[in-house]
Each structure stands twice: as structure tokens, then as C-alpha cells.
Amino acid sequence: EVRLLESGGALVQPGGSLRLSCVASGLDYTRYAMTWVRQAPGKGLEWVSSISGSGSGTYYADSVKGRFTISRDNSRDTLFLQMNDLRAEDTAIYYCAKGLNYAGMVYFFDSWGQGTLVTVSS
Amino acid sequence: EILLTQSPATLSLSPGDSATLSCRASQSVSRFVAWYQQRPGQAPRLLIYDTSNRATGIPARFSGSGSETDFTLTISSLEAEDFAVYFCQQRSNWPLTFGGGTKVEIK
Numbered sequence: 001e002v003r004l005l006e007s008g009g010a011l012v013q014p015g016g017s018l019r020l021s022c023v024a025s026g027l028d029y030t031r032y033a034m035t036w037v038r039q040a041p042g043k044g045l046e047w048v049s050s051i052s053g054s055g056s057g058t059y060y061a062d063s064v065k066g067r068f069t070i071s072r073d074n075s076r077d078t079l080f081l082q083m084n085d086l087r088a089e090d091t092a093i094y095y096c097a098k099g100l101n102y103a104g105m106v107y108f109f110d111s112w113g114q115g116t117l118v119t120v121s122s
Numbered sequence: 123e124i125l126l127t128q129s130p131a132t133l134s135l136s137p138g139d140s141a142t143l144s145c146r147a148s149q150s151v152s153r154f155v156a157w158y159q160q161r162p163g164q165a166p167r168l169l170i171y172d173t174s175n176r177a178t179g180i181p182a183r184f185s186g187s188g189s190e191t192d193f194t195l196t197i198s199s200l201e202a203e204d205f206a207v208y209f210c211q212q213r214s215n216w217p218l219t220f221g222g223g224t225k226v227e228i229k
Contacts, residue, residue: 035218037166045158045166045209047218061217062123095165107213108156110177112165 002026002111004096009116016086016120022079022096022113029077030054033099033107036070036081038092039115048094049081053105064090086120093117124148126210126221134229141197143224145210150190154214157186157195160223161206169208170195200226 008020022034036048049070050059058070069082079096094116097109125148135141145155153173158166168177170186173193183198197204205228210221 037220044223045160045211045220047211047220050218059216059218100171106171107218108168108171108211109158109166110168110171112167114165 002098004098004111004113006094006096006113006116009094009118011119011121012086013122014087014120017082017084018086018118020081020083020094020096020116020118024077024079024098027077027098027111030074031101031105033101033105034072034079035097035099035107035109036079037095037097037109037112038090038118039095040089040092043092046092050099050107051079083118086118088120091118091120123217124151124212124215124219126212126219128208128210128221128224130224131222132225132227134227135200136229137200137202139200139229141195141200141204141226143195143197143208143226145188145193145195145221147191147193147212151212151214153189154212155186155188155193156211156213157184158209158211159204159206160209161203166209197226 003025006022030053035050051070067085071080096113098111100106127146129144157170160166174186
């Protein structure tokens with residue numbers, strides 16, 4: 001069974017930084033792209049960033065480009081999201097999600113963590 | 123950016139009814155659309171990918187259809203656990219995008 005466990009969410013002031021982590025288990029980690037998706041309170045889903053299995057390919061939403069950095073440590077089956085210059089509009093639950101793999105890495109998500117809450121407020 | 127518009131925003135139905143949810147893309151996404159279910163307080167769950175393929179463990183009452191810009195998720199006979207919010211997502215182009223969601227509520 002695939003398990004994804006996020007951590008690192010917190011209350012932070014505008015302009016501050018946070019680093020989220022997501023530890024994976026139950027899978028051959030390098031075979032799968034990984035992604036961060038966020039959900040503001042009472043709102044829909046917003047894709048934030050994705051990274052290929054090797055880590056060589058990274059992709060970002062315009063809303064976070066230049067402020068957030070996605071990375072992964074395949075030796076520890078761990079995904080990261082470094083978030084800098086945080087804004088009130090970044091307040092959300094952040095989910096890590098595992099991509100499908102059939103005929104290559106596919107950016108649909110069949111396993112999700114429980115989420116970690118990031119609150120940006122003074 | 124490809125915009126996904128879901129309709130209706132809310133669907134009020136009774137257990138045993140059939141539900142038809144729509145997702146319209148602002149430009150062609152071929153068949154690269156997925157559907158997710160999200161129950162209150164839970165993470166999303168993948169139901170359908172690439173328009174019509176059911177994800178592992180998803181009951182046969184969930185089906186998907188469509189192509190290019192118009193996609194449909196059908197739930198053939200609603201059960202109590204199906205009352206939730208449903209999102210579509212495209213992977214045809216970066217950035218990945220989600221629709222705004224359809225809430226299926228008990229009438």
C-alpha cells in the first residue's frame with residue numbers, strides 16, 4: 001500500500017519561508033513523478049508544482065514560480081517544497097500526490113497524502 | 123492556460139439516482155482528463171483517468187466519456203458514500219489545471 005505523509009505546515013508571517021516534506025512508502029519511488037496540490041479553505045484544488053521521477057524535470061504554476069522550489073531525495077523517498085516570500089493567498093492545505101506510471105510518467109494522481117496546513121498571516 | 127469549467131456547481135439528487143457531471147475545456151485536451159472525488163475532510167481520490175479508465179478499486183457505477191473539449195462523469199446509481207465534491211483535471215498542457223468542482227448533495 002502506498003503511503004504519503006506530509007509535514008512542515010505551520011503559521012508563518014507574510015514574507016516568511018517554510019519547507020514542506022512528504023515521505024513516501026510502499027512504492028518504487030523513482031518510477032513516479034510527484035506533485036504538490038493545494039486547496040485554500042473552502043475552495044477547489046490548485047496544482048502547485050510537479051517533479052519527474054529522476055528530479056530532472058520540474059514544473060510550476062505561475063502563481064508560485066520564482067518563490068517555490070520543488071525537489072526530491074530519491075535516497076530517502078522524500079519530496080520537498082521550499083516556499084519563500086509567502087503571501088496570504090498561499091494559505092491552504094498542501095497535498096503531495098503520486099503520479100500514475102503507464103507508458104511513462106503520467107501527471108494524474110492516484111495516491112494522496114492527508115495534507116499539511118500552511119497559514120500565512122500576521 | 124487551459125480553463126476547465128464544471129457544471130452544474132451543485133447537483134441535488136437522491137440515492138439510487140443517476141448523476142451526470144460535465145467538464146468543459148477552453149481548448150482541446152484530447153482525452154487527457156481525469157476525475158477525482160473528495161469527501162469532506164479527506165484528500166481527493168482518483169476515479170477516472172484518460173477520460174474513461176477507472177482507477178484501481180473504483181466501482182463500475184462510475185464511468186467517464188468525452189473527448190477534445192467536452193467530458194462527462196456518470197454515476198449510474200448513487201450510493202450514500204457518493205455524495206461528495208467531484209473535480210476534473212487535465213494533463214494535456216502545462217500548467218496542469220483543475221475544474222472548480224461539482225458538489226453532489228442529497229436532495
